[in-house]
Amino acid sequence: MKPTIADLRRDYTRDGLTEAQAPDEPHLLFATWFAQAVEIETTEANAMMLATVDEHGQPHLRTLLLKGFDERGFVFFTNYQSAKGEQLATQPRAAMTFWWHDLERQVRIEGQVEKVSDEESDVYFHSRPAGSRLGAWASPQSQVIAGREVLEQRLAALEIQYAEDQPPRPPHWGGYRLVPQVIEFWQGRASRLHDRLRYQLQDGQWRRERLAP
Numbered sequence: 001m002k003p004t005i006a007d008l009r010r011d012y013t014r015d016g017l018t019e020a021q022a023p024d025e026p027h028l029l030f031a032t033w034f035a036q037a038v039e040i041e042t043t044e045a046n047a048m049m050l051a052t053v054d055e056h057g058q059p060h061l062r063t064l065l066l067k068g069f070d071e072r073g074f075v076f077f078t079n080y081q082s083a084k085g086e087q088l089a090t091q092p093r094a095a096m097t098f099w100w101h102d103l104e105r106q107v108r109i110e111g112q113v114e115k116v117s118d119e120e121s122d123v124y125f126h127s128r129p130a131g132s133r134l135g136a137w138a139s140p141q142s143q144v145i146a147g148r149e150v151l152e153q154r155l156a157a158l159e160i161q162y163a164e165d166q167p168p169r170p171p172h173w174g175g176y177r178l179v180p181q182v183i184e185f186w187q188g189r190a191s192r193l194h195d196r197l198r199y200q201l202q203d204g205q206w207r208r209e210r211l212a213p
Contacts (some may be wrong), residue, residue, distance in 0.1 A: 012188025104188035121174035
């Protein structure tokens with residue numbers, strides 16, 4: 001008999017997550033897990049799902065790439081005039097989720113979102129491949145266009161315009177930092193008795209607690 005969707009399952013047995021393994025600061029645990037994901041995962045370890053909410057309360061979800069993190073938060077870059085940019089301008093809160101399949105791990109992060117400095121955006125923009133820099137100018141992100149030829153024509157014109165020079169960072173393009181208030185680390189375990197450790201920021205201090213799976 002052909003298996004149904006309900007029959008699709010696996011038992012997670014790779015690892016566990018105890019309180020003894022979890023430091024007081026969640027960004028330290030994230031750094032450890034991220035380094036292991038970069039080494040082991042077969043797909044992009046910095047891929048994450050970003051959720052925002054529009055003015056009507058409708059959630060929106062998409063996949064982005066994380067481009068930096070430290071104790072201040074988690075950084076990604078995009079067009080400020082895109083749908084997500086407009087949503088963050090109205091509701092500057094977001095959630096992101098990392099799923100590392102090979103490690104049987106998930107990290108969920110929630111918090112406030114702020115723009116990074118122009119200097120930080122400039123540094124990252126000029127580190128991008130030439131095609132990506134031109135693409136930031138060519139694409140009116142999230143706007144309706146007549147066809148792919150619109151993008152190709154705009155890119156061709158930009159390649160001529162900047163044949164002898166480097167394009168500057170578009171004023172409508174730059175970075176955001178999600179400043180975390182909640183970070184949850186999920187480690188798959190056997191029999192669906194997964195490990196879940198949640199950090200919550202309270203009065204400037206991180207409080208760690210275990211959640212039932």
